[in-house]
Amino acid sequence: MxxxxxxxxxxxxxxxxxxxxxxxxxxxxxxxxxxxxxxxxxxxxxxxxxxxxxxMGDLTLIEIYNYNSNSGVTLNEETMRQILNMDGVKGGTPFWDEANMSLQLYSGKKDRYQMYLWNVRGIYADQLENMDFQLAEGELLPLETESGSYLKNKKVRLLMGNKMVYEFYDSKASGEAAYRWEGMLDANGNQLEPFVDVMEDELTLILRNEQYDEQGNPLFDDLRLDVEISGLLGSTDPNVYNEHSYSAYMDIRDLQQLYREYREAFELEDDENTANMENPSYRHAQIKAESIDDVEAVDQAIKDMGFETYSLNSIRExxxxxxxxxxxxxxxxxxxxxxxxxxxxxxxxxxxxxxxxxxxxxxxxxxxxxxxxxxxxxxxxxxxxxxxxxxxxxxxxxxxxxxxxxxxxxxxxxxxxxxxxxxxxxxxxxxxxxxxxxxxxxxxxxxxxxxxxxxxxxxxxxxxxxxxxxxxx
Incomplete structure (x- = not known):
């Protein structure tokens, strides 16, 4: 049939x-x-x-901490290379934020607009693309560091969080008029823009040392450096912010050089950071896995090295x-x-x-x-x-x-x-x-x-x- x-x-x-x-x-x-x-x-x-x-954050990110001195391992260049070469790792960077410097951004005529840079962090510039840093405007930091000295006209290149643009204040105004915040409206109901367009306006970075003589006069003149903002990190949606929205970043080698020259210019003795500049250790690093499926294996491999880790996957699983x-x-x-x-x-x-x-x-x-x-x-x-x-x-x-x-x-x-x-x-x-x-x-x-x-x-x-x-x- x-x-x-x-x-x-x-x-x-x-x-x-x-x-x-x-x-x-x-x-x-x-x-x-x-x-x-x-x-x-x-x-x-x-x-x-x-x-x-x-x-709450990127599910493929793993935070590494080096706070446990009894583990016998150090988070440095060597261990970072080992981690970056692991299977399932897409990219990663340590965060070097040990620089104890007084930094301020100035813009406008007679330095009218000012901002304190409280949180400048050194990162691997060549890993930013692998880490999927989201750009709201501009571009990432250049992969190659510029030669020369910051004290001899080398330009400071920064990657800035897009919400930081509202931290400039008007030194010539007082009260509420001295500040702008996101969503602030004028008398006609129009949204007010930040005082400074960091991508277009001329910026100056001032390094200051708080040392004074007996009469209260500063012992050293301020250092004035040219600044270039390569891009703004964050979402293109103004209502969304992330962990990078309120931070500024430099290539880790550039920030270390700036810190070293800062201490030399103000005749400061070497501290723990400058003494170990050739092989610095880091307290914190961030690793990005290839996919969510790789997070658990990578996280365990890093723990086996002796480091403390945290990821959203530990909540998710x-x-x-x-x-x-x-x-x-x-x-x-x-x-x-x-x-x-x-x-x-x-x-x-x-x-x-x-x-x-x-x-x-x-x-x-x-x-x-x-x-x-x-x-x-x-x-x-x-x-x-x-x-x-x-x-x-x-x-x-x-x-x-x-x-x-x-x-x-x-x-x-x-x-x-x-x-x-x-x-x-x-x-x-x-x-x-x-x-x-x-x-x-x-x-x-x-x-x-x-x-x-x-x-x-x-x-x-x-x-x-x-x-x-x-x-x-």
Whole structure:
């Protein structure tokens, strides 16, 4: 018997008892909808959780700390190279912020606008792109450091957080008029721009030493250096800020050179930093893994070296494990409905065999192979599962859209609806998410359930005696 004949006969048999077939398919639809919707709720909450954690920072970043003096290891150039050469590491940089200098930025006529640079940090300029530092404007620091001395007209190159531009104040004004902050409006309701456009205006960096003689006069003149802001770090969205928005960065070698020349110019004795400038040690570094999947292995490898680490992954992992358990629980609830549908398919096939016993006997007498008879009933059961699964997925998409619409419009409180079941994790985003793989898996699972439900009745049909079947009324 050809496959086309099997399909044709299967479809005719299903249409022979339309009501029974539709009711059986309806059972599969209910079961499929239950599984898909339950799992989609778990996926939606998982994505909301991922989104919430990602808003706290980059999930692929690992913070390294070198505060434990008893570990016997030092975070220096050698250990940084070892870490950067690890599998799964995309990039990384130490942060050198030991420079004890009084730094101020000046701009405008007669240095009218001023800003204190409290947080200038040295970093690996050649790792900025690998670290995915987000630029709001301009470009990253140049990879090659400029030769020469800062005391002899070498320009200071800075990478600045985009929120720092509002830290300039007007030294000629007083009270509130001396300051600008983000979102500040004028009398007409227009937003006021910062006093200084750091990308265009001329800037001067002043290094000052707070040493005075007995009459209160400074012992040294201020050092005035030209400054170039290569770019502004941060999001292009003015309402978003990150850890770099309020920091300034220099290439680590340039900052160390500036610190060394600062101490020489003001005749300061060498401190711990200048004494170890050839092989400096760092208190803090940041490593970026290739992907979230690499974070755990890289984090453990760094810990094995003796360093203390921290990453958002340490928060994410236990939460994700709990969410996976909840997804299994929700999927199990839906699977009960599909199990009931499987019993319905099996019952339908048993009744079909009982009604078609004589037909089965005639097929056997005419020489129809037992495998073909089995295939007919298996195909009927499989088609019931397939079409039920297909319709169930379609209805699930509609119900999912409805749930998401109700929650987004505020008609339904998602946290109240699922708070106790999902532990209150996740907020925002879609309540129900049905990815393509879930839809395909649901249809496949429903089809397999149909085939398994029809296996026993199909074998029963094969075992019916041809002579007894012909006598059956």
């Amino acid at each position: 050809k496959i086309s004949d099997l399909i044709s006969m299967t479809v005719k048999n299903l249409l022979r008892r339309k009501t029974r077939t539709l009711l059986t398919v309806a059972g599969v639809i209910v079961g499929t909808c239950s599984i898909v919707l339950m799992v989609s709720l778990g996926i939606g909450q998982t994505e909301a959780l991922e989104q919430s954690i990602s808003q 236990p939460m994700m494990e709990q969410m996976q358990q909840q997804q299994l629980f929700l999927g199990g609830i839906g699977a009960i409905s599909l199990l009931v549908a499987a019993i319905g398919i099996s019952n339908t096939m048993v009744m079909s065999i009982y009604e078609r016993t004589r037909e089965i006997g005639i097929m056997k007498v005419l020489g129809c192979k037992l495998g073909n008879i089995r295939s007919i009933f298996l195909m009927e059961a499989g088609l019931i599962g397939f079409f039920g699964g297909l319709a169930g997925v379609g209805i699930s998409y509609g119900l999912s859209y409805g749930l998401n619409y109700l929650t987004s419009s505020g008609a339904v409180n998602a946290n109240g609806l699922l708070g106790s079941m999902l532990g209150g994790y996740g907020s925002g985003g879609s309540l129900s998410v049905i990815p393509l793989w879930l839809a395909a898996a649901a249809v496949l699972f429903a089809t397999i359930i149909g085939l398994l439900s029809g296996f026993s009745p199909a074998n029963r049909a094969v075992k019916i005696s041809a002579l007894e079947a012909i006598k059956h009324e």
